[in-house]
Amino acid sequence: MVVLSKPNTEQYSCIRNSKPTTTFLSSIPLIDLSKPDAKSLIVKACEEFGFFKVVNHGVPMEAISKLESEATKFFSLPLSEKEKAGPPNPFGYGNKHIGPNGDVGWVEYLLLTTNQDYNSLQLSSVSEKAQENFRQALKDYILAVRKMACEILDLMAEGLNIQPRNVFSKLVTDKQSDSVFRLNHYPPCPELAMNGSSENRIGFGEHTDPQIISLLRSNNTCGLQISLRDGSWISVPPDQTSFFINVGDSLQVLTNGRFKSVKHRVLANGFKSRLSMIYFGGPPLNHKIAPLPSLILKGKESLYNEFTWFEYKKSAYGSRLADNRLGHFERIAAS
Ligand SMILES: C=C1C[C@]23C[C@@]1(O)CC[C@H]2[C@@]12CC[C@H](O)[C@@](C)(C(=O)O1)[C@H]2[C@@H]3C(=O)O
Numbered sequence: 332m333v334v335l336s337k338p339n340t341e342q343y344s345c346i347r348n349s350k351p352t353t354t355f356l357s358s359i360p361l362i363d364l365s366k367p368d369a370k371s372l373i374v375k376a377c378e379e380f381g382f383f384k385v386v387n388h389g390v391p392m393e394a395i396s397k398l399e400s401e402a403t404k405f406f407s408l409p410l411s412e413k414e415k416a417g418p419p420n421p422f423g424y425g426n427k428h429i430g431p432n433g434d435v436g437w438v439e440y441l442l443l444t445t446n447q448d449y450n451s452l453q454l455s456s457v458s459e460k461a462q463e464n465f466r467q468a469l470k471d472y473i474l475a476v477r478k479m480a481c482e483i484l485d486l487m488a489e490g491l492n493i494q495p496r497n498v499f500s501k502l503v504t505d506k507q508s509d510s511v512f513r514l515n516h517y518p519p520c521p522e523l524a525m526n527g528s529s530e531n532r533i534g535f536g537e538h539t540d541p542q543i544i545s546l547l548r549s550n551n552t553c554g555l556q557i558s559l560r561d562g563s564w565i566s567v568p569p570d571q572t573s574f575f576i577n578v579g580d581s582l583q584v585l586t587n588g589r590f591k592s593v594k595h596r597v598l599a600n601g602f603k604s605r606l607s608m609i610y611f612g613g614p615p616l617n618h619k620i621a622p623l624p625s626l627i628l629k630g631k632e633s634l635y636n637e638f639t640w641f642e643y644k645k646s647a648y649g650s651r652l653a654d655n656r657l658g659h660f661e662r663i664a665a666s
């Protein structure tokens with residue numbers, strides 16, 4: 332899956348549709364945040380899939396469409412303009428090259444920290460006014476999505492019967508929280524449109540998110556897939572009015588493996604462009620991530636050793652999958 336980039340000969344991973352990679356899961360767990368059963372359904376979804384869809388999320392449609400429109404304007408700029416906001420080292424505009432490991436995908440993106448005042452981000456050479464609109468849209472959207480993240484994390488704690496209720500959410504509301512935000516744009520892929528669709532090109536290769544929780548919203552273009560426990564891939568039907576929530580590796584550790592971080596990827600589309608906006612809620616860099624004592628069953632030790640988010644992140648950048656990354660920190664479980 333990992334494709335090393337070579338100068339002038341960019342290569343992309345392709346996947347043949349031989350196996351049930353394009354099955355649509357008939358029932359991705361759907362959580363209505365306004366309903367009293369939300370907390371128990373969230374816990375069940377996190378245990379079974381590490382993934383669920385949320386409606387009645389409270390993020391104003393206005394904030395969503397404003398950011399979508401600003402992002403669309405940004406990605407429509409000439410490449411030379413967009414590149415003025417790059418490279419993404421660590422934050423900024425990136426094109427095709429994802430992360431520091433040489434991964435390549437049919438994607439361009441803006442990777443931002445949520446801690447900065449976006450004034451420092453040089454978005455392009457377009458007018459100050461246009462940049463200010465983009466920054467304001469980012470601020471409003473991130474604020475609203477962080478609020479939803481906290482609500483969901485509090486429901487998780489309640490559903491798991493853990494005190495205090497904000498045990499997870501306080502990590503992302505901390506002033507030092509190392510959270511990031513990403514806008515991904517997957518342009519239509521002309522080669523795929525010409526060939527028919529016997530092959531799928533990778534937009535964003537398979538990975539788990541190292542943070543605590545990710546909240547993803549996209550336009551109405553498909554491409555996102557999640558991996559089930561049996562190793563099969565299923566396509567997630569797009570829904571531009573809902574949010575998709577991923578359990579991240581850190582939440583897997585905090586819950587002592589009760590919740591599983593979800594492996595996911597994005598396939599490129601032949602005809603339509605996909606725009607996704609993802610908030611990744613992470614803890615402060617010096618925060619020690621370890622299973623909550625109440626989730627360590629009597630007589631059984633913790634599955635994971637204690638380590639800081641900073642240490643975990645370092646290992647995250649060496650490998651894209653929780654299975655490998657968490658291996659560094661795993662203990663032999665007492666059975
Ligand atoms: C291939 C990679 C990209 C990534 C760092 C990594 O080595 C493995 C995890 C990837 C991920 C997924 C969630 C976020 O988009 C991200 C910023 C993160 O923290 O972990 C990306 C990393 C990246 O794009 O640099």
Ligand SMILES: O=C(O)CCC(=O)C(=O)O
Nearest residue numbers: 513515535555597607609
């Ligand atoms: O763009 C998407 O829909 C998902 C991308 C993703 O998984 C990521 O940015 O970590």
